[in-house]
Amino acid sequence: MTSRESILNKLRAARQPFADLPPAGGMIPVVPAGDTSPAALRARFTEAAEKLGCTVTHCADPAAAIAHIRDLIGNDSTILSWDLVYVPLPGLGEALADAGIAIAAPGDASVRVGLTGVDAALAATGSLLLASGPGKPRGASLLPEVHIAVVAANQLVPDLETWLAAQRAAGLDSLRRLNNVVLISGPSRTADIAMETVMGVHGPGAVQIVLLGEG
Amino acid sequence: MDVKARDFVPAAQAALSDPALRAAVKRATDTAAKKRLVTMFWAGRAHGEALRQQAAQARRRALRDLPALLEQAEAAMTANGIQVLWAADGDEVRRLVLDIAARHDVRRAVKSKSMVSEEVALNHALQAHDIDVLETDLGEFIVQLSDETPSHIVTPVIHKSKETIRDLFVRELDMPPTDDAEAMTQFARGHLRRAFLEADMGISGGNFIIAETGALCLVTNEGNGRMVTALPRVHVALVGIEKVIATVEDYATLTQILPRSSTGQTMTVYTQMIHGPRGADDDGPEHVYVILVDNGRSDIYATGYAEALACIRCGACLNACPVYEATGGHAYGWVYSGPIGAVITPLLTGLENASPLPHASSLCGLCKEVCPVDIDLPRMLLDLRHDLDETGHTPPVWKGGMRGFGIVAGSPRLFELAERAAGLGGRFLPPRPPLPPPLNGWTNVRDLPAIPPKSFRQLWAERQKAKKTP
Numbered sequence: 298m299t300s301r302e303s304i305l306n307k308l309r310a311a312r313q314p315f316a317d318l319p320p321a322g323g324m325i326p327v328v329p330a331g332d333t334s335p336a337a338l339r340a341r342f343t344e345a346a347e348k349l350g351c352t353v354t355h356c357a358d359p360a361a362a363i364a365h366i367r368d369l370i371g372n373d374s375t376i377l378s379w380d381l382v383y384v385p386l387p388g389l390g391e392a393l394a395d396a397g398i399a400i401a402a403p404g405d406a407s408v409r410v411g412l413t414g415v416d417a418a419l420a421a422t423g424s425l426l427l428a429s430g431p432g433k434p435r436g437a438s439l440l441p442e443v444h445i446a447v448v449a450a451n452q453l454v455p456d457l458e459t460w461l462a463a464q465r466a467a468g469l470d471s472l473r474r475l476n477n478v479v480l481i482s483g484p485s486r487t488a489d490i491a492m493e494t495v496m497g498v499h500g501p502g503a504v505q506i507v508l509l510g511e512g
Numbered sequence: 513m514d515v516k517a518r519d520f521v522p523a524a525q526a527a528l529s530d531p532a533l534r535a536a537v538k539r540a541t542d543t544a545a546k547k548r549l550v551t552m553f554w555a556g557r558a559h560g561e562a563l564r565q566q567a568a569q570a571r572r573r574a575l576r577d578l579p580a581l582l583e584q585a586e587a588a589m590t591a592n593g594i595q596v597l598w599a600a601d602g603d604e605v606r607r608l609v610l611d612i613a614a615r616h617d618v619r620r621a622v623k624s625k626s627m628v629s630e631e632v633a634l635n636h637a638l639q640a641h642d643i644d645v646l647e648t649d650l651g652e653f654i655v656q657l658s659d660e661t662p663s664h665i666v667t668p669v670i671h672k673s674k675e676t677i678r679d680l681f682v683r684e685l686d687m688p689p690t691d692d693a694e695a696m697t698q699f700a701r702g703h704l705r706r707a708f709l710e711a712d713m714g715i716s717g718g719n720f721i722i723a724e725t726g727a728l729c730l731v732t733n734e735g736n737g738r739m740v741t742a743l744p745r746v747h748v749a750l751v752g753i754e755k756v757i758a759t760v761e762d763y764a765t766l767t768q769i770l771p772r773s774s775t776g777q778t779m780t781v782y783t784q785m786i787h788g789p790r791g792a793d794d795d796g797p798e799h800v801y802v803i804l805v806d807n808g809r810s811d812i813y814a815t816g817y818a819e820a821l822a823c824i825r826c827g828a829c830l831n832a833c834p835v836y837e838a839t840g841g842h843a844y845g846w847v848y849s850g851p852i853g854a855v856i857t858p859l860l861t862g863l864e865n866a867s868p869l870p871h872a873s874s875l876c877g878l879c880k881e882v883c884p885v886d887i888d889l890p891r892m893l894l895d896l897r898h899d900l901d902e903t904g905h906t907p908p909v910w911k912g913g914m915r916g917f918g919i920v921a922g923s924p925r926l927f928e929l930a931e932r933a934a935g936l937g938g939r940f941l942p943p944r945p946p947l948p949p950p951l952n953g954w955t956n957v958r959d960l961p962a963i964p965p966k967s968f969r970q971l972w973a974e975r976q977k978a979k980k981t982p
Contacts, residue, residue, distance in 0.1 A: 299598070300599060300806070301598040304582075305579050305582065305583070307810040307813075308578055308579040308582075308810055308813055309579050311810075313576060314572075314576060314813065314818035314819070315575060315576040315818070316576060318569060318572055318573055319569070321569070321758070321761070321762070324566055324765065325559070325562055325566065326764075327563060327764065327765060327768040327769065327772075329555050329559060345778070349778075403795045404709075404743070406705065406709055422768075422778050422779045423778075424779055424783075429790075429794055430791065430794055431791065431793035432793070434794070435742045435796060436742065436743075439735060439738050439739065457764045458761070458764045461760045461761065461763070465760065469724065469725055469760070472725060472785075472787075473588070473592055473725050473726065473727075476786070476788045476790060477742070477784060477785075477787070477796060478785040478787070479738065479783065479785075480779060481781065481782060482777075482778070482781050485733070485735040485781055485782075486781055487651075487697060487733060487734050488775075489649075489651035489667060489668070490650070490654075490677055490693040490697060491674040491677075491693060492540050492667075492670070493693040493694075495693055495694045498650060498697055498700075498701055498734035498736070499648070499704065499705070499734050499735035499736045499738075500734070500735025500738065500781070500782065501735075
């Protein structure tokens with residue numbers, strides 16, 4: 298008998314624990330749902346992300362967003378990046394090329410800045426949701442010291458529960474095809490040494506969120 | 513890992529006489545407990561309690577349906593491209609990991625925190641086969657460098673001062689001396705970054721497995737959990753069979769209540785759902801293995817202690833426990849400490865190997881109150897004491913004493929006589945006296961309260977008498 302069979306047989310032979318539990322249902326969200334108007338989501342997301350230690354810059358004008366990103370990159374000549382078709386900022390590719398900024402190979406750990414879009418942003422907790430895939434390497438939000446994330450206004454959702462409900466409505470198969478889904482909630486941090494919080498352990502020590510649309 | 517839980521009492525005594533350790537543990541647990549209160553209940557007591565019950569039910573439903581959910585999870589993970597293996601015990605875990613390492617020609621491994629790997633002493637097995645293995649959680653890295661074991665499931669080195677860690681880094685890694693925690697962390701980042709990039713295999717634990725989607729779920733604050741699952745060619749996750757949950761909705765509750773309860777964060781910095789290895793034109797590992805580990809869990813499932821398997825390893829019961837606060841984690845003598853350790857160490861390693869642990873509690877009940885999945889730890893500690901008694905682990909003096917007390921307390925006449933005798937005897941005792949052996953087992957660690965010269969019943973009778981005579 299394999300270990301698989303012996304484990305499952307043993308569990309099945311046991312008296313079933315918690316047999317009288319009520320069925321699941323009527324779940325409440327972990328963060329109480331508030332006002333979900335676009336302006337309220339924007340305000341909640343900004344407040345939550347800043348509380349986590351992110352910097353949130355509101356850019357109504359795409360040109361201002363591009364200029365801000367150029368400032369953040371500074372004098373670096375290479376960055377890690379998602380394929381710019383997944384970064385919702387038209388003209389960004391040309392602007393980077395004009396400035397002589399090249400995109401490094403995905404695993405290049407020597408680069409200081411990583412640039413990504415997001416798949417969603419959660420207002421309740423200030424989290425960025427990034428799924429890996431072709432053109433969306435994990436390394437861009439992980440290896441560099443600075444992570445720049447460009448978020449379009451229509452990517453804001455109230456909370457994780459809402460995003461997962463949308464995945465369920467779509468049948469969950471599309472979710473399963475995303476090899477890696479990560480919620481990023483602030484800069485990499487530790488408090489292992491004498492309970493002192495230090496940002497930037499293995500992942501980025503700075504998360505720069507560029508929030509597009511009207512603020 | 514060797515089980516040293518039988519030495520709880522001397523180990524606790526040693527910890528109690530170490531003021532630096534006690535101060536460090538108290539500071540860390542107090543901070544975490546305060547932060548927990550804020551994030552769990554910021555939307556009101558009722559909301560926080562409702563969430564606890566929601567999380568508690570999600571875990572209990574998963575345990576009720578455990579065999580079916582394990583099969584569903586296996587099928588879903590396999591369909592996603594994850595290779596699923598099963599291990600009955602520590603031997604099998606070590607053998608499976610070594611097989612995977614051999615198959616993929618692994619020389620170097622990096623590890624993010626995995627309590628299961630501590631249970632089965634995986635690092636020693638890998639090193640014995642000439643595979644370098646490096647812990648990458650900063651706390652676990654410090655534990656490994658100093659050849660110790662973790663003293664807390666979430667913050668493994670809360671027992672170590674900054675100066676101790678500085679000296680360790682200077683001695684073992686040639687760090688330029690500094691007292692700055694940030695500079696020390698940056699130094700460790702550089703050291704570990706090279707290891708991540710050179711590693712062939714990443715080893716992780718798993719916080720949850722979602723049965724319906726076949727997702728391996730992992731939380732880390734530092735980012736090492738992403739590094740070990742993204743950079744090496746092979747990723748192996750060791751996950752206890754009890755970690756499976758039913759739905760993505762249950763996941764939403766549990767993965768958010770975990771950091772709230774653990775460190776008082778609203779979210780862990782990196783909260784991952786891993787569905788499979790890299791696709792074409794993707795980065796990430798070429799192979800993902802999930803090893804479903806029993807190692808004693810199915811034995812617990814079949815008993816009245818199944819509720820202990822609901823634990824999500826947040827550490828809140830450690831941070832709340834007055835015994836843990838006084839002794840730290842090492843005194844518990846195995847992987848898990850605090851109230852949950854006092855329950856599962858005897859269950860996983862054998863009652864005879866951990867007989868002092870069920871008594872390492874004042875039964876104050878705080879551990880149940882703070883548990884995000886409402887595990888009745890005090891009830892289980894009492895049941896374990898009962899089991900200890902049934903299996904002949906109660907000292908004869910204690911047993912005889914309790915029998916004697918039972919006889920006296922069962923008869924009002926005898927009880928009154930005993931009260932009078934104690935009242936008389938009490939007059940001749942010095943304050944807080946040590947009792948003679950074998951009764952000093954009690955007074956060595958406790959003060960004997962002063963015995964009043966008159967019992968309550970005597971005083972009552974006198975009072976009634978005085979009332980009647982005007």
